[in-house]
Structure formats: structure tokens, C-alpha cells
Amino acid sequence: MAARGAEERSHLRARLLWQAIEAHGGLARWLGHGTIAFDFDYRPLDRSEVDLWRARARQRELGEAGDAVFGWDGERAWIVPGPEAFPSPARFWATTPYYFVGVPFVLADPGARHERLADAELDGVAHHVIKTSYEAGTGDSRDDYYVVYVHPETHRVSAIRYVVAYPGFFPEGGHSPEKLMRYEDLRDAGGLLIAHRFRTHAWDEESSTIGDSVTEIDAGSYAFGERWPAAHFAPPDGAHVSDAIEPPGG
Numbered sequence: 001m002a003a004r005g006a007e008e009r010s011h012l013r014a015r016l017l018w019q020a021i022e023a024h025g026g027l028a029r030w031l032g033h034g035t036i037a038f039d040f041d042y043r044p045l046d047r048s049e050v051d052l053w054r055a056r057a058r059q060r061e062l063g064e065a066g067d068a069v070f071g072w073d074g075e076r077a078w079i080v081p082g083p084e085a086f087p088s089p090a091r092f093w094a095t096t097p098y099y100f101v102g103v104p105f106v107l108a109d110p111g112a113r114h115e116r117l118a119d120a121e122l123d124g125v126a127h128h129v130i131k132t133s134y135e136a137g138t139g140d141s142r143d144d145y146y147v148v149y150v151h152p153e154t155h156r157v158s159a160i161r162y163v164v165a166y167p168g169f170f171p172e173g174g175h176s177p178e179k180l181m182r183y184e185d186l187r188d189a190g191g192l193l194i195a196h197r198f199r200t201h202a203w204d205e206e207s208s209t210i211g212d213s214v215t216e217i218d219a220g221s222y223a224f225g226e227r228w229p230a231a232h233f234a235p236p237d238g239a240h241v242s243d244a245i246e247p248p249g250g
Contacts, residue, residue, distance in 0.1 A: 023155035025192035033224035056233040078235030111138030189222035
């Protein structure tokens with residue numbers, strides 16, 4: 001009986017996640033595009049270009065202090081003109097905007113594991129809640145987790161709670177405090193329902209309440225299916241290149 005109960009819970013978790021993915025356009029359409037490019041206005045503005053199959057990324061940062069270009073070719077991170085041009089490690093930030101934009105599709109990645117939590121209220125609606133964490137050896141930051149709020153009627157993602165456990169920031173283990181990010185202004189892009197606005201708030205874990213606003217992000221100009229050559233993601237001449245997990249400014 002215990003084994004049967006565990007199997008039923010597993011099927012329920014898988015069904016809830018799959019419903020969310022389907023409500024946003026489906027995994028086949030997401031992966032079928034092959035690539036995604038978008039603007040990510042995180043003050044300053046990013047232009048991200050990502051290979052959806054290999055998670056290779058190239059990003060142009062338009063900052064007040066000047067432009068930086070950096071990327072991840074699947075094995076190495078690189079940045080030009082150098083690490084001082086951007087305040088966060090290129091290896092960490094090259095794919096971070098893509099991961100936020102890619103929810104719920106990226107939660108189906110290999111190595112992700114899912115746990116059904118109790119329903120929780122958000123904006124007066126009891127949402128289904130799924131927690132995604134990662135198996136050992138998955139990615140650079142396996143202690144990250146995402147708590148996903150799925151609307152019970154539309155099955156769309158309303159918000160996520162998340163932490164950052166990147167070893168470059170937390171070499172002794174641990175993670176940042178939880179934040180809650182709302183997914184707003186959902187619009188069609190390439191046949192997918194993608195958020196065009198993200199609002200992040202502090203999260204009080206003891207009282208399970210939303211705190212002060214932390215960031216407001218606008219995303220847009222989504223473009224899918226561009227076939228970039230492998231060299232597009234490779235470090236250009238003169239780039240600072242590293243295959244190590246680096247701290248900020250490393």
C-alpha cells in the first residue's frame with residue numbers, strides 16, 4: 001500500500017507539471033524552436049541568445065559603464081573585455097535570464113526532481129505548488145530550488161519562489177534567502193505563452209508572506225528558431241576565458 005501511495009503521488013506531481021507545460025504551449029514546441037533570443041531589462045539591459053538543446057548562451061550587456069559581451073559554450077565561460085566589465089560571474093549570469101524566462105519548460109530538464117507541496121494562497125487563490133530541486137551532479141548549482149505556483153484553473157505559472165546556491169557566491173554551502181517572482185503579462189511568443197514582466201519580492205519564510213519589492217524586470221522581443229553556428233557561442237579573440245566556478249569579479 002505504501003508503494004502504491006508513493007506511485008500515485010509521483011504520477012500526480014508529473015501530471016501537475018505537465019499540465020503547466022502544456023498550458024504554456026507544450027514542451028515539443030519549446031524544444032522544437034531550438035533557440036531563443038530575447039531582451040531582459042534587468043537595469044541594465046541584457047540581450048540573451050540561448051541554444052535550448054545544449055544550454056549554450058551568448059549575452060550582450062548594455063550598462064551605464066559600457067557594454068560587455070559574455071557567454072557559455074557548454075564547457076567554458078568567457079567575457080569581453082574582462083571580468084571587471086560585469087559585476088557577476090559570466091558562467092552564472094549567461095544562462096540565468098534564460099532559466100527564469102524558461103519556466104515551466106526548463107523544469108523538465110534531466111536531473112530535476114519534483115515534490116508536491118500543500119496548496120498555497122496567492123492573490124486570494126489557492127494554487128497548486130510544486131517544488132523542483134536537483135539530483136547530485138546536475139548543473140553548477142545543484143542546491144538551487146524552485147517552488148512553483150500553478151493556477152488551479154488555467155494551469156499557468158503565476159509565480160515562483162527560489163533561492164540561489166551558486167558555489168561561487170556560497171563556497172561553504174548554503175544559499176540566499178527565498179524570493180518570490182511573479183510571472184505577469186503572459187503573451188504569445190512563437191506559439192508559447194511567455195511572461196513579459198517579472199516582479200520579484202522578498203519572502204518571509206517564517207510567516208509565508210510577501211515582502212518588499214526587490215526588482216522589476218521587463219522581457220520582450222522574443223525570437224525563436226535562429227540557427228547560430230557553434231562559433232557564435234565560442235569565446236572571441238581577447239576574451240577572458242574560464243572553466244572554473246568563479247566568485248563575483250573572479
